[in-house]
Amino acid sequence: KAGVTQTPRYLIKTRGQQVTLSCSPISGHRSVSWYQQTPGQGLQFLFEYFSETQRNKGNFPGRFSGRQFSNSRSEMNVSTLELGDSALYLCASSSDGGSYGYTFGSGTRLTVV
Amino acid sequence: GNSVTQMEGPVTLSEEAFLTINCTYTATGYPSLFWYVQYPGEGLQLLLKATKADDKGSNKGFEATYRKETTSFHLEKGSVQVSDSAVYFCALRDSNYQLIWGAGTKLIIKP
Numbered sequence: 001k002a003g004v005t006q007t008p009r010y011l012i013k014t015r016g017q018q019v020t021l022s023c024s025p026i027s028g029h030r031s032v033s034w035y036q037q038t039p040g041q042g043l044q045f046l047f048e049y050f051s052e053t054q055r056n057k058g059n060f061p062g063r064f065s066g067r068q069f070s071n072s073r074s075e076m077n078v079s080t081l082e083l084g085d086s087a088l089y090l091c092a093s094s095s096d097g098g099s100y101g102y103t104f105g106s107g108t109r110l111t112v113v
Numbered sequence: 114g115n116s117v118t119q120m121e122g123p124v125t126l127s128e129e130a131f132l133t134i135n136c137t138y139t140a141t142g143y144p145s146l147f148w149y150v151q152y153p154g155e156g157l158q159l160l161l162k163a164t165k166a167d168d169k170g171s172n173k174g175f176e177a178t179y180r181k182e183t184t185s186f187h188l189e190k191g192s193v194q195v196s197d198s199a200v201y202f203c204a205l206r207d208s209n210y211q212l213i214w215g216a217g218t219k220l221i222i223k224p
Contacts, residue, residue, distance in 0.1 A: 004156075017138040031210065043202065043214040056209040090156055097210045099145050099164060 002027065004105035006091050012111045018079040021108045025072050025093030032074040033102060034066060037088040046089075047073055050097060079111045115140045119203045119215035126193055134188040134218050136177075136203035144205040146170075146179055146186040147212070151200045160188075160201070200220045210223050 005024040013019050025032050034046040045058035049068035066076040072093075078085055088109050093103035126132060138146065139188040148160040148170070163169030166181035175190045186203060202214040 006156075033210070033212070035212070041214075042216050043204075045211045045213075048210045050210070056211055058211070092157075092212075097192065098206045098212065101145075101147055101162045102212065103157045104149075106156040 004093050004103050005110050006089075006092055006105035008108060009101050009106065010109045010111075012113060013081050014110055015081055015083060017081050018077060019081060019110060020075055020077045021089055021110075023074045023076075023091030023093075023105060024108075025074070025091075026103055028105075029093035030072055031097045031102075032068055032072065032099070033092045033093045033094075034074070034076050035090045035092065036060075037090060037107070038086075043090075046076065048097075055097075078110075083112050086110060086112045115144070115205060115207050115213045117203050117205055117213050117215040119201075119218055121216070122200075122219040123221050125221045125223065126220060128195055129192045130222075132188070132190040132193045132197075132220070134201055134203075134220070136186045136188065136215060138184050138186065138203075138205050138213075140184075140205055140207065140213075142208060143181075144207055146177075147204045147206070148175070148177055148186070148188050149202045149204060151202065151217070153199075157202065168224075193222050195222045195224050 033048040047057045068074045088107045090107045093102045094102045145164045149157040161172045163170040169178045186224035204212045
């Protein structure tokens with residue numbers, strides 16, 4: 001079956017712009033999580049959605065937001081981009097909220113210039 | 114709060130050597146534990162998992178045992194290959210559906 005699909009793979013944006021990243025989970029998976037990966041901070045949790053409800057949110061400013069649709073696809077949005085938002089953004093899905101592991105997509109590489 | 118500590122890298126080994134990457138955790142309750150692997154330019158792949166104390170996760174020759182008494186989940190492999198070169202992450206899943214990650218250990222295998 002198809003894996004977790006993230007689009008686009010690469011993005012270059014200018015400071016102050018906003019960006020929307022998309023994630024399509026594995027068919028049947030209702031839980032979607034987002035993580036930010038940077039060389040300095042490592043992997044950090046952004047948020048987790050299950051059946052369109054945000055169940056948990058990490059320690060990121062309000063510029064970072066997300067949502068999940070009825071078909072379980074998820075989007076995350078970052079407004080007023082800063083240079084420090086440059087990172088690899090990873091989406092992960094699971095059927096049960098991750099007790100047995102999440103399947104990750106290949107990520108979206110965001111560069112803010 | 115919950116945390117994961119893993120040995121710093123890079124770890125450099127010769128092909129066919131024995132591998133151990135240490136991972137210890139701090140958590141309330143009984144979290145699920147995972148090892149993920151990341152190859153250059155790619156996302157994270159689940160390598161193995163354990164969901165309760167004394168469980169042994171295994172995959173592709175890698176093993177790790179969930180040790181509640183020492184709060185550890187060390188990754189081992191008996192004979193590494195060049196293709197095992199990657200970054201390895203230890204992680205726990207907390208009660209709020211969040212993965213808490215170690216810093217990652219870069220493994221370099223020389224032929």
